[in-house]
Amino acid sequence: MIGISKDGSTSHTKFIKKHKLPFTLLTDEEPCLVASAYESYGLKKFMGREYLGMMRHTFVVDKEGNIEAIYRKVKAATMANQILKDLALD
Numbered sequence: 001m002i003g004i005s006k007d008g009s010t011s012h013t014k015f016i017k018k019h020k021l022p023f024t025l026l027t028d029e030e031p032c033l034v035a036s037a038y039e040s041y042g043l044k045k046f047m048g049r050e051y052l053g054m055m056r057h058t059f060v061v062d063k064e065g066n067i068e069a070i071y072r073k074v075k076a077a078t079m080a081n082q083i084l085k086d087l088a089l090d
Contacts, residue, residue: 004028006035006054058083 001023005012012025028034035041035054044053058079060069069086071079 002026004034006030006032006041060087 003021003023003025004027005025006028007015008029009027012027015021016025026034032041032054038057038059040055040057042052042055043050044055055072056074056076058071058074059067060071060083062068069083071082
């Protein structure tokens with residue numbers, strides 16, 4: 001399992017330690033080429049203002065690199081449990 005974020009490596013190191021992540025967290029700093037390729041970085045709107053930003057999406061990728069599932073409406077608090085539940089059905 002890996003995670004990818006546009007935050008820098010210093011921020012990632014602190015986040016990994018704080019949350020005791022058991023996986024690799026990669027950096028995809030602007031222009032966010034990986035996130036853009038997965039349609040997870042682009043135009044967002046908030047309170048009438050438009051800006052470029054990250055969209056919180058989750059992709060389940062198998063060992064061969066095939067996308068098994070895409071979650072576009074992600075809630076961080078429940079995402080891991082949702083994926084585990086979905087994978088248990090296979």
